[in-house]
Amino acid sequence: MMDAPPLAVDVDGTLTDGQGAIDHRVLPVLREWPAPVVVATGKSMPYPIALCQFAGIEGRVIAENGGVVAVADTDTLRFEGDRAAAQAVADAYVEAGYSLGWREIDFVNRWRETEIAVAREQPLAPLESIAAERGLEVVDTGYAYHVKSPDVSKGQGLEVVADELGLDPAAFLAVGDSENDVSTFEVAGEAVAVANADDAALAAADRVTDDAYADGFFEAIGVDPIR
Template sequence: MIELILTDLDGTLTMDRGTYLLDTRAIEALRRAERAGIRVALVSGNSYPVLRGLYNYLGITGGIVAENGCFVYYNFQTERVCETIPRSVVEDFRNKFNLRESWQNEFRKSDFGFTPAQITPEIKAWADERGLVVQSSGYALHLAGKPGGKGAGVKRLLELVGVQSEKVGAIGDSRTDIEMFTYAKVKAAVGNADPDLVKEANVKLKLKSGAGFTEFIEMILG
């Protein structure tokens, strides 16, 4: 039986990919899961303040993995999982590659977002030379301190919650969700997910984004 659901935010709980509008049916679905005794956790590249506010208003209890795995919250306990990046390095990266910073970077310490979202060989080489991790979610380019990636944060969250991966379900839409799937038995890709994520999924949903999340919860609850 699934005891914990890990869900991405953008493109998974929203109306579609590329919009901030939450799907209200998906919100009601995650609340149905919570009422049924299944905890729901947010696992996202967004900053901790954004996710913590949303977490409180949604009324979920499974914890938070923020900054693409670099920051974890559960039961009033917070932990930084990744190395921090000095602000001077962030600015050097932005200026060298003529990138636009996410407004959330003001609240980040380990994983920083930029657009455009494409990773070039030059960007990859620059990050490698400095021992940093670079990823693209399709929405943003992320520069992170090691170990970087959602996997590290999810691993720590499961330790804090006290649940094994055999009792975990995960749902997402992006390549950055592949690491999250490593720690779940049920791995669901919404209907409009990146092809790379679909390849790793053992549940391929028909409906897109928030509607796909609702489809997933209905499947879990039977």
């Protein structure tokens, strides 16, 4: 384990069980990993920061699909993307008769700084059309539709984190499950998709695990967790 690479890991679908909850076995594994761990997710920053806190690791986070990058080691906090433009897309979508699909107290978007997320149960085509008219894109993470700037990605976020840590992005092992992990896979030296990954992630990965969700994560990093 002393030769373990730095790790860039997605959350939903990768550190979770099949029901969307964090698999409790990942917490000691992340804490004991002997190289830097970067948590890369489509969620807003409070969620991965909390995960780092409760796992007992440094707050090295790529949130909002690369829109937010935080590196506690160097007191770095960066925001990329255009939250106002994403909100304008959401407003136009609602004005056209659609819904973002969340409850009135929208915890999904409440703390977002650079993008807007829409529930996957909502119509995608009009959302994509409205976003494209405003120069934005929609990324399907398998858990939500994210309206974001096209020049922002998790991969670019990993390049920022690696630079802050004095590491080569190619030194990283990246593990993920979704379209939004493809850019991370392209930047990292080794990319592993868990078995439940979508087609884009499967195609971009260097290898695919036999196991799904958190079990796939453990397989990807070569760890047999305590059950």
